[in-house]
Amino acid sequence: MDFHLPEELQMLKDNLRRFVDNELIPIERETNDGTDFLPGVKEKLEEKAQGLGLWMFDVPEEYGGLGLGHLSKAVMWEEMARTIAIPARNASIFGPRVSPILYSLTDAQKERWLFPVINGEKKSCFCQTEPEAGGDPGGMRTNAVRDGDEYVINGHKRFITGAGDADFAQVVTSTDREKGSRGGLTVFLMDMDTPGITRLRQQDMMIADRPWEILFEDVRVPVDQRVGEEGDGMKAAQSWLTEGRLRHGARGIGVIERCLELACSYAQQRSTFGSKLSDRQTVQNMIVEMYQNVHQLRLMVYNAAWRADQGEDVRKESYMCKYFGDEMSFKAADRCMQIHGGMGLTKDLPIEQFFRDQRSMVITEGPTEILKMALARQIFRQYGD
Numbered sequence: 001m002d003f004h005l006p007e008e009l010q011m012l013k014d015n016l017r018r019f020v021d022n023e024l025i026p027i028e029r030e031t032n033d034g035t036d037f038l039p040g041v042k043e044k045l046e047e048k049a050q051g052l053g054l055w056m057f058d059v060p061e062e063y064g065g066l067g068l069g070h071l072s073k074a075v076m077w078e079e080m081a082r083t084i085a086i087p088a089r090n091a092s093i094f095g096p097r098v099s100p101i102l103y104s105l106t107d108a109q110k111e112r113w114l115f116p117v118i119n120g121e122k123k124s125c126f127c128q129t130e131p132e133a134g135g136d137p138g139g140m141r142t143n144a145v146r147d148g149d150e151y152v153i154n155g156h157k158r159f160i161t162g163a164g165d166a167d168f169a170q171v172v173t174s175t176d177r178e179k180g181s182r183g184g185l186t187v188f189l190m191d192m193d194t195p196g197i198t199r200l201r202q203q204d205m206m207i208a209d210r211p212w213e214i215l216f217e218d219v220r221v222p223v224d225q226r227v228g229e230e231g232d233g234m235k236a237a238q239s240w241l242t243e244g245r246l247r248h249g250a251r252g253i254g255v256i257e258r259c260l261e262l263a264c265s266y267a268q269q270r271s272t273f274g275s276k277l278s279d280r281q282t283v284q285n286m287i288v289e290m291y292q293n294v295h296q297l298r299l300m301v302y303n304a305a306w307r308a309d310q311g312e313d314v315r316k317e318s319y320m321c322k323y324f325g326d327e328m329s330f331k332a333a334d335r336c337m338q339i340h341g342g343m344g345l346t347k348d349l350p351i352e353q354f355f356r357d358q359r360s361m362v363i364t365e366g367p368t369e370i371l372k373m374a375l376a377r378q379i380f381r382q383y384g385d
């Protein structure tokens with residue numbers, strides 16, 4: 001058994017770390033407003049990022065991308081998460097972000113919805129959450145009713161990231177309330193300027209993200225804008241969800257590592273009551289806990305990502321990567337802040353943003369409690385009578 005990364009991947013990791021250290025960390029407070037890049041910045045960073053040879057790393061080779069595997073992507077997310085130069089959600093300097101749902105489309109649908117995203121001509125948003133149904137999509141009220149060659153869609157979505165400048169939306173609807181998330185959900189693609197779609201308002205948050213609330217009123221959508229068959233909604237979202245959870249875990253590694261770097265160097269410089277903070281056992285305990293957590297997290301994420309690359313079903317492992325990674329990285333930001341005292345609260349350092357961002361991660365794309373519920377069901381199936 002060899003726990004080392006393959007040589008090529010280790011080189012990629014080292015290159016990316018140098019890039020983050022030299023090009024991103026020095027300007028991390030000047031690149032974005034927390035949710036998107038400031039004007040002109042993205043293009044400059046994209047130009048530099050292209051030099052790394054990682055352009056469109058997330059896009060499969062058959063569509064012109066690098067088609068990196070899960071482990072390689074985990075390593076990339078880990079390294080990029082060490083800085084707040086790239087907003088934590090919905091931003092990339094390595095080419096457009098493509099929702100995996102779009103790869104499952106028919107050839108004709110790909111022409112209209114996938115290729116413009118890959119070419120950077122169009123952006124999309126993903127609309128699942130509703131006022132009455134967040135972590136439990138089976139309870140969703142937005143319904144799609146078949147009417148000849150069309151569906152009529154009515155409903156209310158909220159917390160939709162990127163809806164402000166999205167050209168089209170991937171909208172999860174209920175086509176069978178009784179079946180709920182077990183075959184009762186269907187995804188439709190629709191241009192944001194389709195009659196009946198209204199962006200109601202942006203929602204201010206403790207993080208810089210300002211997701212949207214959107215109303216769908218008698219929106220008529222042709223059948224050929226449906227993803228897969230009726231009831232395929234969760235199937236379409238499944239691969240995306242598993243990959244998203246691995247990404248949360250991998251990002252957590254990067255955040256904890258940076259918190260360790262910041263906390264150790266500050267504790268070694270700062271003296272109180274005649275001793276360095278690094279000599280205080282209480283502070284050492286915090287550092288050791290962060291170190292242990294990042295070690296555990298890295299083993300979990302690399303193992304799950306490697307197994308996913310072998311074609312194994314890693315749903316259970318992905319639940320653990322998501323909640324452990326988000327919880328422990330939030331805790332690391334909190335401990336790092338504590339070690340820094342008042343300095344930890346200032347915007348001179350990235351800690352307060354890690355603290356806010358990672359707190360939000362514990363809720364979004366599946367709160368810890370819901371992931372543990374899903375995991376518990378599988379554990380009982382495996383170990384119970």
Ligand SMILES: Cc1cc2nc3c(=O)[nH]c(=O)nc-3n(C[C@H](O)[C@H](O)[C@H](O)COP(=O)(O)OP(=O)(O)OC[C@H]3O[C@@H](n4cnc5c(N)ncnc54)[C@H](O)[C@@H]3O)c2cc1C
Nearest residue numbers: 126127128129134135136159160161209364365366367369
């Ligand atoms: C910044 C941001 C961006 C977002 N972007 C998007 C987006 O682009 N598209 C989209 O569709 N959604 C998006 N969301 C929505 C996000 O995914 C949901 O907020 C999340 O899934 C939780 O849903 P909810 O807020 O309705 O909480 P609920 O499902 O109402 O749960 C509330 C709390 O109850 C507890 N809980 C719930 N169920 C259980 C259970 N079974 N057992 C124990 N405890 C439980 C948990 O502690 C949970 O945090 C975004 C949210 C935010 C904040």
